[in-house]
Amino acid sequence: MTTTRIACLYVTMFPLAARLRSEPELLSEAVAIVEGNGSAAHVVAATRRARTKGIRPGLTLAQARSLVPKLIARGRDVECERTAQEALLEVAESFSPRVEDAGDGIVFIDVSGMERHFASEKDLGEAAIRDAADIGLPARFGLAASKLAARVAAELPKSPTIVEPGGEAEFLAPLPLARLTPELDAASTLQRWGITSIGELARLPESELAARLGELGRELHYAARGIDPRPLIPRALPPEFREGMELEWPLVALEPFLFIASAALDRLSKRMEIQGFACKRLELTMTLEPDGYHARAIDLPAPTRDTKTMLTLLRLDLEKTPPGAPVIGFTIVAHPDRPRRAQLSLFGPAALSPEKLATTIARLVSMLGDDRVGMPMAVDTHIPDRYAIGTFAPPPPPDLRRGPRKSRGLLAARIFRPPVAVEVITRPSRENEPGEFQIASIQGEGDIAGDVRTSAGPWQLTAEWWNPSPVDREYWDVELMKGKSYRVYREETPEGWYVDAGYD
Amino acid sequence: MSATAHSLDFQFPLLDRKAGVSPAISGGRDARPPLEREDLARLRATLAGTAAAKMTNGAELIRALDKARREESIPTTLAPFDALLGGGLPRGKMVELTGRRGAGRFSIVMAALAAATSMGEAAVLIDLGDHLDPWSAEAAGVDLRRVLWIRPQTLKQAVMSTEMITATGFQLVVLDTGTHPMRGRRVPDASWVRLGRSAEAHGAAMLVSTPYPLTGTASEAVVTAGRSRMKWLGRGKSPHVLAGVTLELTLEKHRHRKPGEHTSLSLELLP
Numbered sequence: 117m118t119t120t121r122i123a124c125l126y127v128t129m130f131p132l133a134a135r136l137r138s139e140p141e142l143l144s145e146a147v148a149i150v151e152g153n154g155s156a157a158h159v160v161a162a163t164r165r166a167r168t169k170g171i172r173p174g175l176t177l178a179q180a181r182s183l184v185p186k187l188i189a190r191g192r193d194v195e196c197e198r199t200a201q202e203a204l205l206e207v208a209e210s211f212s213p214r215v216e217d218a219g220d221g222i223v224f225i226d227v228s229g230m231e232r233h234f235a236s237e238k239d240l241g242e243a244a245i246r247d248a249a250d251i252g253l254p255a256r257f258g259l260a261a262s263k264l265a266a267r268v269a270a271e272l273p274k275s276p277t278i279v280e281p282g283g284e285a286e287f288l289a290p291l292p293l294a295r296l297t298p299e300l301d302a303a304s305t306l307q308r309w310g311i312t313s314i315g316e317l318a319r320l321p322e323s324e325l326a327a328r329l330g331e332l333g334r335e336l337h338y339a340a341r342g343i344d345p346r347p348l349i350p351r352a353l354p355p356e357f358r359e360g361m362e363l364e365w366p367l368v369a370l371e372p373f374l375f376i377a378s379a380a381l382d383r384l385s386k387r388m389e390i391q392g393f394a395c396k397r398l399e400l401t402m403t404l405e406p407d408g409y410h411a412r413a414i415d416l417p418a419p420t421r422d423t424k425t426m427l428t429l430l431r432l433d434l435e436k437t438p439p440g441a442p443v444i445g446f447t448i449v450a451h452p453d454r455p456r457r458a459q460l461s462l463f464g465p466a467a468l469s470p471e472k473l474a475t476t477i478a479r480l481v482s483m484l485g486d487d488r489v490g491m492p493m494a495v496d497t498h499i500p501d502r503y504a505i506g507t508f509a510p511p512p513p514p515d516l517r518r519g520p521r522k523s524r525g526l527l528a529a530r531i532f533r534p535p536v537a538v539e540v541i542t543r544p545s546r547e548n549e550p551g552e553f554q555i556a557s558i559q560g561e562g563d564i565a566g567d568v569r570t571s572a573g574p575w576q577l578t579a580e581w582w583n584p585s586p587v588d589r590e591y592w593d594v595e596l597m598k599g600k601s602y603r604v605y606r607e608e609t610p611e612g613w614y615v616d617a618g619y620d
Numbered sequence: 621m622s623a624t625a626h627s628l629d630f631q632f633p634l635l636d637r638k639a640g641v642s643p644a645i646s647g648g649r650d651a652r653p654p655l656e657r658e659d660l661a662r663l664r665a666t667l668a669g670t671a672a673a674k675m676t677n678g679a680e681l682i683r684a685l686d687k688a689r690r691e692e693s694i695p696t697t698l699a700p701f702d703a704l705l706g707g708g709l710p711r712g713k714m715v716e717l718t719g720r721r722g723a724g725r726f727s728i729v730m731a732a733l734a735a736a737t738s739m740g741e742a743a744v745l746i747d748l749g750d751h752l753d754p755w756s757a758e759a760a761g762v763d764l765r766r767v768l769w770i771r772p773q774t775l776k777q778a779v780m781s782t783e784m785i786t787a788t789g790f791q792l793v794v795l796d797t798g799t800h801p802m803r804g805r806r807v808p809d810a811s812w813v814r815l816g817r818s819a820e821a822h823g824a825a826m827l828v829s830t831p832y833p834l835t836g837t838a839s840e841a842v843v844t845a846g847r848s849r850m851k852w853l854g855r856g857k858s859p860h861v862l863a864g865v866t867l868e869l870t871l872e873k874h875r876h877r878k879p880g881e882h883t884s885l886s887l888e889l890l891p
Contacts (some may be wrong), residue, residue: 123689186757188623190782194630244737281841326630446818465740465741465742465791466737466741466789466791467742467789467790468742468789468790469788469789470790472787473788473789476784476787476788477768479784480770480781480784480785482782483777484770484771484773484777484781488770488771488772488773489768489769489770489771490768490769491764491767491768491769492752492757492764492767492769493754493764494754494755494757494758494764495754495755500753500755501753502755503752503753503755504754505769507821508627508768510742510765510766511765511766513740513741513742514740517739518738518739518740518742519739520694520697520734520735520736520738520739521652521697521735521738521761522697523696523697523698523731523735523760523761524734524760524761524888525698525731525735525885525886525887525888526727526730526731526887526888526889526890527724527727527762527864527865527887527888527889527890528726528727528729528730528753528756528760529726529753529756530726530749530751530798530799531752531753532751533749533750533751549841550854550859550860551859562799562800562801563721563799563800570850570852570860571860572852572854572859572860572861572862573636592863593861595850595852595862599722599847599848599849599850600721600722601722601850601862601865602869610625617753618721618722618799619722619850619865619889620721620722620723620724620725620726620727620799
């Protein structure tokens with residue numbers, strides 16, 4: 117039977133780490149994260165540069181400013197912390213599907229049975245730390261048989277810390293009581309008893325401790341012996357990926373907003389890559405000043421993780437319909453989809469890389485518009501020039517190369533969209549000509565003008581009689597003296613005659 | 621392709637030269653499915669004896685396949701046009717087809733798309749003039765499911781789209797710049813050189829159909845579609861029907877063939 121092994125990823129000073137993930141340029145500055153407003157504002161975390169100058173958690177903002185006048189103070193950003201926690205969970209999920217969200221930069225991972233995938237548990241820990249660093253979170257790693265021991269191990273500065281199976285009590289014994297649970301109500305009582313380390317607590321008789329401290333005493337004794345009966349509660353996979361932040365000051369121009377959005381999209385893209393997803397739909401919600409929201413959704417032509425493409429689509433959409441008020445916060449939600457996969461053939465025609473194709477199509481759509489790129493589709497109608505555009509998803513190429521089918525050698529018609537209105541001069545048919553009249557000349561724009569050498573028609577076309585404006589046309593084929601030939605039709609409109617195609 | 625070849629190295633055992641065994645997919649000759657065996661045999665037959673002897677592992681096999689593929693052409697199956705180009709549209713090269721309105725350029729474009737898609741290749745049509753009629757394209761034999769239709773609005777967009785899409789791996793890239801006057805201003809000559817290099821880098825057959833010469837020295841060959849003669853059915857009092865057209869094609873330039881060759885091509889109108 118496999119021994120239960122639980123790993124813990126722990127991000128120290130999580131509010132600060134989450135903020136720096138969104139604003140990495142602040143990493144080398146003296147920055148403090150504060151909580152509360154006005155005179156109640158106090159520091160909860162600070163960067164190394166600020167800490168070396170004496171900034172400690174618990175100081176009021178005024179005290180901190182007196183120590184470091186140029187201190188950059190940032191409020192706690194719930195959105196940043198939430199997305200950072202999500203990102204940390206996704207890193208954990210890249211190792212094991214059984215992951216528990218313990219909140220505030222703590223994630224438990226059930227890594228039982230993973231010893232075959234890594235040379236050692238230390239390697240596993242180093243890989244997890246590396247992956248967390250890749251998404252901008254400085255994480256520590258602890259591995260033990262219980263959640264409690266794993267968390268305590270992860271909180272130690274030396275990382276990764278591996279607690280051998282069965283060695284939990286021994287590992288915890290020399291550590292101070294505060295490591296067991298930072299907010300210990302009975303801490304003062306235990307201090308009066310002269311108990312300072314976890315090991316000393318573990319050595320006390322369980323029944324005596326329970327008699328004096330109640331149920332809490334029993335639980336503490338269990339914890340001190342490294343026994344944690346709480347099971348790991350795996351979380352369900354999120355149906356979407358979310359990134360966002362609250363801004364320090366309102367943005368009124370597009371470029372600065374796109375600069376921040378680009379970083380958020382980049383983070384989204386990395387998170388989706390970890391899970392093997394690509395983005396199919398983007399939803400952007402902007403918080404406006406003084407109040408209100410502006411939300412929009414962009415459907416991507418194909419699942420992609422290309423940040424540049426997503427940003428271009430976002431830019432085009434924002435340019436088309438600006439929010440109309442300064443932006444003080446935003447959230448981007450990416451709806452994931454599986455990227456298209458294809459098995460490339462050695463012997464058949466070269467297949468397209470679905471990922472590359474999706475990205476290129478998305479970029480083309482962002483440049484040209486969504487109705488200008490796709491698969492051409494014939495529409496079931498008798499009216500010429502009708503068409504539809506579908507999603508380009510070619511069938512897989514054949515396994516073996518095959519020769520081309522012989523061409524029918526057909527004369528193609530170039531459709532003019534929209535049809536060109538022309539002036540047509542007719543003449544009565546001569547004795548050796550069919551019909552009542554013939555087209556003598558046409559006068560339109562550009563090359564579509566001149567005397568007619570031969571004309572043929574009319575071919576009657578009546579369609580969609582059930583519509584309020586049915587199609588009722590008479591088609592002619594004409595060849596001009598200059599050698600060009602066109603398809604001309606007459607309709608009951610003020611303009612009357614149109615050229616809708618040229619034979620080419 | 622080379623990256624793929626390297627990553628597949630381990631899948632193919634080295635050739636046992638002493639035993640005189642041919643290159644084999646791992647698992648031995650008998651374990652190979654008939655599909656691979658047949659193609660390997662065909663590949664060896666297409667390679668020169670000395671080249672086949674040098675083929676010792678999977679990476680070389682893949683490289684040889686790629687090289688053989690690049691030396692092929694995509695025929696349009698319009699015999700006179702293919703004959704002018706020495707077999708069709710060469711892969712990895714840019715061919716320019718020029719001609720005024722009504723000279724039959726669009727029909728040749730349709731034939732090229734029909735031929736490529738019937739071979740199972742994916743093709744792209746960059747249609748600057750927005751002239752494609754899907755119904756008649758389908759009638760001409762084009763498998764629309766394998767065609768990506770891009771409708772730029774300026775020549776600059778068309779060239780940019782062509783460059784982007786060529787890098788995706790389409791084997792036939794057709795840029796039709798429409799009729800005179802073209803939409804948008806001219807693009808620098810360097811753009812065409814870049815397109816030519818892109819076609820070469822990705823092994824795509826590129827056909828540029830324009831009303832007047834644009835690509836300059838970047839193209840492998842230039843074919844001009846000249847005067848066309850319409851064919852009509854019906855005389856006298858009987859109704860006249862447009863039946864087709866006969867085109868004059870001239871090879872204006874070719875890097876490996878003598879230019880100045882003429883031929884005529886007959887096309888019929890779908891009744």
